[in-house]
Amino acid sequence: MQALVTLPGLESFLIGECKRCGIRVEGVEDGWALTGDDARGAVGRIGTLRALAEVVWSGPAEQLPSRLPSAERLWFEGQVINGGARCEAVRHAVLRACGVPQSVQPDGLPGTLAIVNRQGLALVGEALAWGLERRRSYRVALMARSLNPTMARAMAMASRARPGDVFLDPFCGSGTVLAERALLGACRLIGRDADTGAVDAASRTLASLCLSTPRDPGSEAAVTAPDADIRVGDARALDLPDGAVSAVAMNPPFGHRFGRAEDNADLYPRALREAARVLCPRGRLVILTGDRRHLRQALRACGPLWRVRSEARVYLGGLEPTLGVYDRTEAAPPPRREPEID
Ligand SMILES: C[S@@+](CC[C@H](N)C(=O)[O-])C[C@H]1O[C@@H](n2cnc3c(N)ncnc32)[C@H](O)[C@@H]1O
Known part of the structure; x- marks a missing residue:
């Protein structure tokens, strides 16, 4: 199962693009869609896609198993609980489950993605593509106000x-x-x-x-x-x-x-x-x-x-x-x- 990660709230746009690319969507959560297809070949054609991951585990964040495949390089994103005490608690649970990560270079591929969405659901997966929104080659004149x-x-x-x-x-x-x-x-x-x-x-x-x-x-x-x-x-x-x-x-x-x-x-x-x-x-x-x-x-x-x-x-x-x-x-x-x- 692969997870196509977008910004929470944009799932309907992601699904529309998946349909256009012939990728079957089998489930949708706040911030990602799930597919049984291999979506790697389509990542360049889906403009609302931020990352693609092979799902290792997903479920309520508080039920994260204490052991998961170790994360050589981990990217963690608390989608809406940024900065809050709850976010810190989830971050600790992710680190406990995946291991202490090495830092990911801005253009590097993290080994593991860990994302917690607005509903408190966690997605842990092996990263297949990451930071797709940052790779647009037209981004030659970025300003602090530039939109994602x-x-x-x-x-x-x-x-x-x-x-x-x-x-x-x-x-x-x-x-x-x-x-x-x-x-x-x-x-x-x-x-x-x-x-x-x-x-x-x-x-x-x-x-x-x-x-x-x-x-x-x-x-x-x-x-x-x-x-x-x-x-x-x-x-x-x-x-x-x-x-x-x-x-x-x-x-x-x-x-x-x-x-x-x-x-x-x-x-x-x-x-x-x-x-x-x-x-x-x-x-x-x-x-x-x-x-x-x-x-x-x-x-x-x-x-x-x-x-x-x-x-x-x-x-x-x-x-x-x-x-x-x-x-x-x-x-x-x-x-x-x-x-x-x-
Ligand atoms: C949030 S930024 C837009 C960012 C843009 N979407 C991007 O990706 O770079 C808002 C813009 O509105 C402009 N702005 C503010 N007041 C304006 C006005 N009365 N007429 C036209 N532009 C205005 C600002 O200079 C600023 O560039």
């Missing part, structure tokens, strides 16, 4: 990628979401960010896409230089005509590690109204944010502009942001406003 590519792939998938899309990320940062959308197939990409450093990073990210090697997850299709328009811009007042784009995906500041929560009270409703203006009727909006309060307030303030399709909590490096998917209704678009950023 696994998450960015799910956002691009949730936007219902279709040929001929005009895909906008109005908070594009270093361009991770744009890059993942480009890997899903031909489209026109539009990226805006208030920060010139981010715009430069996003431009370099997209320029590097056409140099992607076959090792790159998701790059099975030949990637040509994307048709991209990346500029400094204000998500609250975009330099785009009404109804000009077919899909919008955004990862605005959460106001936690990046930005200030109090600024989101103004930023979120204005960005959502602006997205409604530039999106065509029945176009789709995908938002990833940890600031649920301001997201809810912004959606209320937008009245009938958006229809909720789904809202899910995902695990992302110790935070549990919401991945929201919304459809643009046919309600009349809000009026255009003048940009405030030069």
